Amino acid sequence: MKALRIGPFSTRVDVASIVVSVIACALTLVIAAVSLTLGDYEIPLPQVLNTLAGKGSLIMTDVVVNNRLPRVLVGMGVGAAFAISGAIFQRLARNPLVSPDLIGINAGAALAAVLMITVFGSAVSWLPAGALIGSLLTATSIYLLAYKKGIAGYRLVLVGIGITAIVGSITAYLLTLADIYTAKTASMWLAGSLAGRSWPHAILIGITLLVLVPAAVAGSRQLRLLELGDDLARTLAGRVELSRGLLIAVGVGLAGLATAAAGPIGFVALVAPQLARRLVAERVAGLLAAGAIGALLVVASDLLAREIFAPTALPVGVVTAFLGAPYLLILMARANRVGRGG
Amino acid sequence: MLRTEDLRLGYDALPVVSDLSVEIPPGRITVIVGANACGKSTLLRGLARLLVPQGGSVYLDDHDLATLSGSILATKLGMLPQQPVAPDGILVSDLVGRGRHPHQRWFRQWSAEDEQVVTAALEATGTSDLADRSLDQLSGGQRQRVWIALALAQDAETMLLDEPTTFLDLAHQLEILDLVHDLNRERGKTMVLVLHDLNLAARYADHLIALKAGKIVAQGNPAEVVTAELVEQVFGLSCEVIADPLTGTPLVLPRPRRQLSRSPR
Numbered sequence: 272m273k274a275l276r277i278g279p280f281s282t283r284v285d286v287a288s289i290v291v292s293v294i295a296c297a298l299t300l301v302i303a304a305v306s307l308t309l310g311d312y313e314i315p316l317p318q319v320l321n322t323l324a325g326k327g328s329l330i331m332t333d334v335v336v337n338n339r340l341p342r343v344l345v346g347m348g349v350g351a352a353f354a355i356s357g358a359i360f361q362r363l364a365r366n367p368l369v370s371p372d373l374i375g376i377n378a379g380a381a382l383a384a385v386l387m388i389t390v391f392g393s394a395v396s397w398l399p400a401g402a403l404i405g406s407l408l409t410a411t412s413i414y415l416l417a418y419k420k421g422i423a424g425y426r427l428v429l430v431g432i433g434i435t436a437i438v439g440s441i442t443a444y445l446l447t448l449a450d451i452y453t454a455k456t457a458s459m460w461l462a463g464s465l466a467g468r469s470w471p472h473a474i475l476i477g478i479t480l481l482v483l484v485p486a487a488v489a490g491s492r493q494l495r496l497l498e499l500g501d502d503l504a505r506t507l508a509g510r511v512e513l514s515r516g517l518l519i520a521v522g523v524g525l526a527g528l529a530t531a532a533a534g535p536i537g538f539v540a541l542v543a544p545q546l547a548r549r550l551v552a553e554r555v556a557g558l559l560a561a562g563a564i565g566a567l568l569v570v571a572s573d574l575l576a577r578e579i580f581a582p583t584a585l586p587v588g589v590v591t592a593f594l595g596a597p598y599l600l601i602l603m604a605r606a607n608r609v610g611r612g613g
Numbered sequence: 614m615l616r617t618e619d620l621r622l623g624y625d626a627l628p629v630v631s632d633l634s635v636e637i638p639p640g641r642i643t644v645i646v647g648a649n650a651c652g653k654s655t656l657l658r659g660l661a662r663l664l665v666p667q668g669g670s671v672y673l674d675d676h677d678l679a680t681l682s683g684s685i686l687a688t689k690l691g692m693l694p695q696q697p698v699a700p701d702g703i704l705v706s707d708l709v710g711r712g713r714h715p716h717q718r719w720f721r722q723w724s725a726e727d728e729q730v731v732t733a734a735l736e737a738t739g740t741s742d743l744a745d746r747s748l749d750q751l752s753g754g755q756r757q758r759v760w761i762a763l764a765l766a767q768d769a770e771t772m773l774l775d776e777p778t779t780f781l782d783l784a785h786q787l788e789i790l791d792l793v794h795d796l797n798r799e800r801g802k803t804m805v806l807v808l809h810d811l812n813l814a815a816r817y818a819d820h821l822i823a824l825k826a827g828k829i830v831a832q833g834n835p836a837e838v839v840t841a842e843l844v845e846q847v848f849g850l851s852c853e854v855i856a857d858p859l860t861g862t863p864l865v866l867p868r869p870r871r872q873l874s875r876s877p878r
Contacts, residue, residue: 272707274723283710283723365700492719495711502663502694507767508687508715548702 287551288560295563302570303343307335309578341473342465345532346573346587347566348476350539352529354565355487355558357540358547359522362494363515364424370540371526374431377535378438379409380527381461384534385442388457389449398460399475399531406527409438414519463536463588465573472532479528483521487558490518536588539565542595549602568595614639615660615690615771615803619669622652622659622827628667629655630827637771637820642797642804644814644835647824648848653807654695656824657775660805661692673771687715691769695776697760699748705759706744709734712766734765737800738792754785761792771803772796778808786810790817811848815839815863823847839863 272283307319314322314335321327322335357370371377383405387393393401417423417430446454459466493514496504504511526540543565551560572590615637622630630652637643637660645653658664660671662678671678673689691712699708712734713727735741738758748756757777764772774793778786794817796802808814814821815835822832825847831838840863844852850867857864 272710274725274728276723276725280720281722281724281727362700365698367701489719492714492717492722496714498698498700499708499711500694500698502658502692503697505663505683506661506687506690506692506694507712508684510683 288557291550292560292563295567299567306574341470342468344473345468346569349529349533350566350569351562352525353539354543355562356522356525358544358561375409375413376406376526378435380406380530382438382442385445385457403531410523460534462586463534464586476532486521538592617671621668641819643820644818645807645822646814651824652827690771691764691767692773693764702747709762712763731766734762738762773805811865
């Protein structure tokens with residue numbers, strides 16, 4: 272790590288972490304640009320850039336700016352949000368297997384969405400609001416049930432698994448009651464999809480990131496203490512319960528709102544922080560590196576989801592696992608070979 | 614100076630330490646000894662404000678610990694728990710650097726002073742060469758020295774160490790206790806340790822506190838405190854105490870409880 276000092280301001284930066292973040296961001300932009308050129312009909316890149324600069328024809332603007340751009344932006348945004356959320360939870364629980372799915376975000380959002388689709392017959396446009404309420408309700412009840420003079424990582428995870436299982440089985444029950452058509456609508460949403468995402472979704476996730484990412488970065492100082500266990504964190508003047516509560520709230524907010532915008536895209540929250548951590552030699556990758564990797568993973572997955580199996584567009588949530596898991600396995604195998612497994 | 618008045622500590626309703634008044638001599642090495650579950654670690658946690666007293670108070674320089682702000686307390690009092698945890702793969706330099714937290718603010722996260730103190734802490738503990746290694750790769754003795762470096766980086770006058778020699782072999786136990794001794798003598802740190810080994814405690818302590826069932830049975834210079842009667846009383850162990858031929862400090866020799874035969878039958 273390198274010291275960075277300007278006047279009274281000083282901090283410590285991890286060069287590898289920054290390099291990984293910058294490369295991931297650059298790749299994300301390249302893939303995003305490619306995504307904008309592809310679709311029902313191809314638009315050459317110069318023309319796309321021209322349109323983005325506001326100099327395109329009406330129809331070009333409609334296709335690129337109103338149709339394709341929001342989808343790409345939502346992909347980037349939810350990828351970053353899921354990844355940062357996952358990184359926060361993994362570090363809080365000191366367990367690489369923890370992700371927001373485990374504390375009920377996905378299950379809650381899914382139950383709410385399925386309830387709305389099958390029982391109330393709500394329009395798809397109302398799903399984000401319902402999903403958000405569902406995920407927040409589930410996460411809050413898990414937090415309250417796990418609270419016992421403070422929150423212990425293990426308790427949170429175990430209670431989370433229990434509640435998630437209950438909520439999941441109610442969802443499964445509701446799906447069996449539904450007719451084929453509504454069940455398919457619901458299961459498309461459950462797989463996590465960027466199809467048909469428009470500006471309201473992009474603005475929703477944009478505001479989420481604008482508010483919660485600075486909060487997460489501010490909280491990461493306390494996170495570095497919480498990782499050392501409660502006793503040591505308290506000894507080093509950490510405000511343990513307060514900061515853990517706030518960090519959990521930020522993590523739930525990021526994942527909940529990302530789920531509202533794009534459905535429960537699986538695996539990103541789990542794998543992106545681990546990818547970041549393994550790409551960075553220091554092994555304690557910052558939240559932002561995880562976020563950049565998450566954005567890259569979702570945007571790349573969405574491109575694959577649309578193009579590889581065209582004309583059948585797969586839900587992006589199906590592809591993230593196919594793309595992320597092998598890469599993680601490769602990195603782990605390599606780490607084992609050079610004796611840095613774990 | 615750190616002292617307690619009628620301190621009562623416990624978990625839930627059951628008090629583990631009761632009506633305990635003690636003064637920790639500043640600038641000296643104090644060792645707390647006692648049988649398992651006598652309240653040694655609980656007392657240490659109480660002294661570090663990791664446990665809120667059920668009664669009585671802890672005072673640091675005549676300020677009630679309960680009234681001190683977290684960051685002020687953290688610059689005066691450091692505590693190393695018995696089995697501290699760290700994230701997988703963390704580098705030694707990163708870990709020790711986290712000890713500087715009480716001195717940092719959001720805009721001043723890594724000042725020249727932070728860097729200097731951390732470098733000095735690594736040097737003092739003989740871990741400079743390990744700075745770029747990951748904690749997972751170190752031996753038990755090296756790891757313990759790194760944790761002490763973290764406590765040292767905190768730069769507090771008083772350091773509380775909860776069983777810093779547990780899980781170490783004899784040579785590494787001595788290495789850690791020599792380090793504690795050096796930090797005390799060369800930097801004037803007030804050291805409070807919980808130790809299991811009475812003989813090492815007697816050898817290194819300036820001040821010994823013997824606890825039984827949450828109460829102080831004896832305290833003072835080990836040469837005066839460690840007697841056969843005390844060991845019998847505190848540990849229920851019949852023994853003889855002689856002067857250590859190498860250091861002159863008390864040496865506890867437990868009496869064999871049965872006739873030990875030289876070879877198996």
